[in-house]
Amino acid sequence: MKILVAVKRVVDHNVRIRVRPDVTGVETTGVRMSMNPFCKHAVEAAVQLAEKGDVSEIVVVSIGPKQSNDVILTALAMGAHRGILVETDAALETLTIAKLLAKVVAEEQPDLILLGKQAVDDDSNHVGQMLAALTNRPQATFASEIVVKGAELEVTREVDYGRETIAVPLPAVVTADLRLNTPRNAALPMVMKARSKPLAVRPAAEFGVDLAPRLSIEKISPPAERVPGKKVGSVSDFAAAIASEVNEMEAL
Amino acid sequence: MSVLLLADHDNGALSPATARLVAAASELGAVDILVVAENPADIAAEAAKIAGVHKVITVVAPATAETITNSLENLAQRYRVVTASASSVGKDVIPRLAAKLDIQPVTDVVEILGPNRFVRPIYAGNALETVTDPQATHLLTFRASAFRPAALGNDAPIESSNLSVTSAAKFLAAHRTDSDTPDLATAQIVIGGGVSVGSAEGFQLIEKLGKTLGAAVGATRAAVDAGYAPNDWQIGQTGKIIAPDLYIAIGISGALQHLAGIQGAKKIFAINSDPEAPLVKIADVALIGDLFEIVPQLVAELERLGLKR
Ligand SMILES: Cc1cc2nc3c(=O)[nH]c(=O)nc-3n(C[C@@H](O)[C@H](O)[C@H](O)COP(=O)(O)OP(=O)(O)OC[C@H]3O[C@@H](n4cnc5c(N)ncnc54)[C@H](O)[C@@H]3O)c2cc1C
Ligand SMILES: Cc1cc2nc3c(=O)[nH]c(=O)nc-3n(C[C@H](O)[C@H](O)[C@H](O)COP(=O)(O)OP(=O)(O)OC[C@H]3O[C@@H](n4cnc5c(N)ncnc54)[C@H](O)[C@@H]3O)c2cc1C
Numbered sequence: 001m002k003i004l005v006a007v008k009r010v011v012d013h014n015v016r017i018r019v020r021p022d023v024t025g026v027e028t029t030g031v032r033m034s035m036n037p038f039c040k041h042a043v044e045a046a047v048q049l050a051e052k053g054d055v056s057e058i059v060v061v062s063i064g065p066k067q068s069n070d071v072i073l074t075a076l077a078m079g080a081h082r083g084i085l086v087e088t089d090a091a092l093e094t095l096t097i098a099k100l101l102a103k104v105v106a107e108e109q110p111d112l113i114l115l116g117k118q119a120v121d122d123d124s125n126h127v128g129q130m131l132a133a134l135t136n137r138p139q140a141t142f143a144s145e146i147v148v149k150g151a152e153l154e155v156t157r158e159v160d161y162g163r164e165t166i167a168v169p170l171p172a173v174v175t176a177d178l179r180l181n182t183p184r185n186a187a188l189p190m191v192m193k194a195r196s197k198p199l200a201v202r203p204a205a206e207f208g209v210d211l212a213p214r215l216s217i218e219k220i221s222p223p224a225e226r227v228p229g230k231k232v233g234s235v236s237d238f239a240a241a242i243a244s245e246v247n248e249m250e251a252l
Numbered sequence: 253m254s255v256l257l258l259a260d261h262d263n264g265a266l267s268p269a270t271a272r273l274v275a276a277a278s279e280l281g282a283v284d285i286l287v288v289a290e291n292p293a294d295i296a297a298e299a300a301k302i303a304g305v306h307k308v309i310t311v312v313a314p315a316t317a318e319t320i321t322n323s324l325e326n327l328a329q330r331y332r333v334v335t336a337s338a339s340s341v342g343k344d345v346i347p348r349l350a351a352k353l354d355i356q357p358v359t360d361v362v363e364i365l366g367p368n369r370f371v372r373p374i375y376a377g378n379a380l381e382t383v384t385d386p387q388a389t390h391l392l393t394f395r396a397s398a399f400r401p402a403a404l405g406n407d408a409p410i411e412s413s414n415l416s417v418t419s420a421a422k423f424l425a426a427h428r429t430d431s432d433t434p435d436l437a438t439a440q441i442v443i444g445g446g447v448s449v450g451s452a453e454g455f456q457l458i459e460k461l462g463k464t465l466g467a468a469v470g471a472t473r474a475a476v477d478a479g480y481a482p483n484d485w486q487i488g489q490t491g492k493i494i495a496p497d498l499y500i501a502i503g504i505s506g507a508l509q510h511l512a513g514i515q516g517a518k519k520i521f522a523i524n525s526d527p528e529a530p531l532v533k534i535a536d537v538a539l540i541g542d543l544f545e546i547v548p549q550l551v552a553e554l555e556r557l558g559l560k561r
Binding site for chain 1: 387437523
C-alpha cells in the first residue's frame with residue numbers, strides 16, 4: 001500500500017494570535033509556526049501502518065511558501081519516506097488546495113490519502129472531503145481508529161452522537177481526528193536522517209490549476225471582548241447567582 | 253429563488269437544531285428541506301412543522317457522505333443556496349458537494365450580513381472573517397447555536413423523490429452514548445467538567461448538578477482523552493460549539509481550544525481552585541475552591557432554593 005499524507009504549516013496552536021489593527025488579517029510575522037496538529041496525527045497514522053507492514057511508501061506533500069519545508073522535514077523525521085513541496089506564497093482557498101493535491105494524487109497514485117480533519121488557522125475542515133470528490137474516492141472523515149482489512153479499511157469516526165464505524169474500499173481518503181493516536185517526537189538521529197531523504201520542490205504554477213480566489217475577504221476582526229466579572233465568596237452566593245440567571249431566562 | 257437545507261437526524265428523529273437552521277436559511281429565501289434516511293417519513297413530518305419551511309423532500313437511502321452528497325448534487329441546480337448545519341454531517345458532505353459543483357463553500361457561518369455576505373470565525377474563534385461570495389450558487393454551513401429557532405405550527409407538503417443513490421462506503425455500526433441529558437448544541441444551560449473531575453464517577457457528580465438544573469453536560473478534551481466522559485460531550489475547537497444562556501465550567505482551565513466552543517455563551521460561571529485560571533478571568537461569576545467540596549453543597553443549595561427544573 002502506498003500512502004500520501006498532506007500536511008500544512010500553521011501558526012503554532014499555543015500562540016495567542018492577534019488580529020492586525022488594519023483588519024486585513026492575523027499577525028503572522030515573527031510568530032512561531034509548526035505542523036498543524038491534526039496533520040501530525042495523519043502522519044503518525046501512516047507511520048504506524050508502515051510499522052505493521054504492508055506499506056511500500058509514505059509520501060508527504062505540503063502546499064505553501066518555502067518555509068513549509070520545515071513541516072515536511074518534521075514528517076520525514078517521524079518516518080515518512082519522501083516529500084513534495086508545492087511552492088506558492090499566495091493564500092489559497094481550500095478548493096484550490098484540493099485541486100493541487102488532486103494533481104499530485106494523479107501523479108503518485110496512492111492507495112490511501114491521509115489528511116488532518118481541519119487546520120487550526122482557518123478551521124475550514126474542507127480539504128479531505130473535496131479531494132475525495134475530485135479523485136472520486138470514498139471518504140472517512142474525523143477518524144479515531146483505522147483498521148486495514150484486506151482491500152478495505154474499517155474506520156471509526158467521531159460524530160455528533162458518539163462514534164460510528166464504516167467500511168471504505170481502497171483507494172480512499174481518511175481525515176484524522178485527535179484521538180487517532182499520539183504523534184511521536186522524532187529522535188535527533190531521525191531528524192538528521194530526514195535531511196537526506198528526497199524532497200522535491202515544485203512551483204504551484206506548474207500544475208495548471210487556476211489559483212485565483214473565488215471569495216473576497218472584506219475584513220478580519222477581533223471577536224467581542226468579555227467584560228471581567230466578579231468572584232463570590234460562598235456556595236450560597238454562587239447558587240443565588242445561578243438562580244437569578246435562571247429566573248431571567250426566556251422559556252424556549 | 254430558494255434555499256435547500258439538509259436536515260440532520262439521528263436514531264429516526266429530526267435534530268433539535270433544525271428550527272435554528274431554518275431560521276438562518278430563511279434570511280436568504282424560501283426554504284426546502286431535504287431528508288436522506290432509510291425511513292424518512294417521521295423525520296420529514298417533524299421538519300414540515302417548522303415555520304418557514306416551504307416543502308420537505310425525502311430520499312430513501314442509508315445516510316452516508318456519498319448518498320447525501322449525490323442527493324444534494326441532483327437537486328442543487330434548482331437552488332441558489334444549498335446549506336447544512338456545521339455538524340459532523342454537514343462538515344462531511346458540504347465540502348464534498350462543493351468540489352463536485354466547483355464552488356468554494358463558506359462554512360461555520362455565524363452571521364448573515366446580506367444575500368452574499370457572511371461572517372465566520374477562524375483561529376478557534378479568536379478572529380472573525382467577513383466574506384463576500386460572488387459565486388452564482390452559495391454553499392454554506394451554519395452554526396446552529398448562533399441563530400434563534402424558528403417557531404413551529406407549519407404543515408408543509410412532503411414530496412418523496414425517487415432518486416436512487418449509492419455509496420462505496422458502508423455503514424457498519426453506531427457507538428452511541430446512552431444519556432438522557434439535553435442536546436449540548438441547543439441547551440439553555442450547560443455544565444462542563446474538566447480533567448480535574450478525576451474519574452467517570454466524578455462526572456456523575458457533574459451530571460447530578462446537570463439534572464438539578466435541567467442542563468446538558470459537556471467536558472474538555474483532556475477529560476474525554478482520560479476516558480472520564482464520552483467523546484460527544486467534548487466542547488471546543490474540535491468538539492461541539494455551544495451557545496447556552498448559562499455555562500458553568502467546573503475544574504476547567506480555559507485553554508484557547510476550549511474557549512473556542514463557549515464564546516457564544518451569554519453568561520459564564522466558573523468553579524476552580526486556581527484564581528488565576530484563564531477561565532476564571534473571563535467568567536461573569538467565579539467561585540474559588542475545591543470542586544469536590546463545592547459541587548455537592550451547590551446541588552443541595554439549588555434544591556433548597558427550589559430551582560429544580
Ligand atoms: C487574502 C487571503 C484570502 C483567502 N481566501 C480564503 C477564502 O476565500 N476561503 C478560505 O477558506 N480560505 C481563504 N484563505 C485562507 C487560506 O489560506 C487557507 O489556508 C485555505 O483555505 C486552507 O484552509 P484550511 O487550512 O483551513 O483547510 P482544512 O480543510 O481545514 O485543512 C484540512 C487538511 O487539509 C490539508 N491541507 C490544508 N491546507 C494544506 C496545504 N496548504 N498543504 C498541504 N495540505 C493541506 C491538511 O492535511 C489539513 O489538515 C485566504 C487567506 C488570505 C490571506
Ligand atoms: C489542536 C487542538 C485541539 C484541541 N481541541 C480541544 C477542544 O475541542 N476542547 C477542549 O476542551 N480542549 C481542546 N484541546 C485541549 C486544550 O488545549 C486543553 O488541553 C484542555 O482544554 C484542558 O482541559 P482541562 O481544562 O480539563 O484541563 P487542565 O488544563 O489541566 O485544567 C484543569 C483545571 O482544573 C483546576 N482544578 C484542579 N483541581 C481542582 C479542584 N479540586 N477543584 C476545582 N478546580 C480544580 C485547575 O486549577 C485547572 O484550571 C485541544 C488541543 C489541541 C492542541
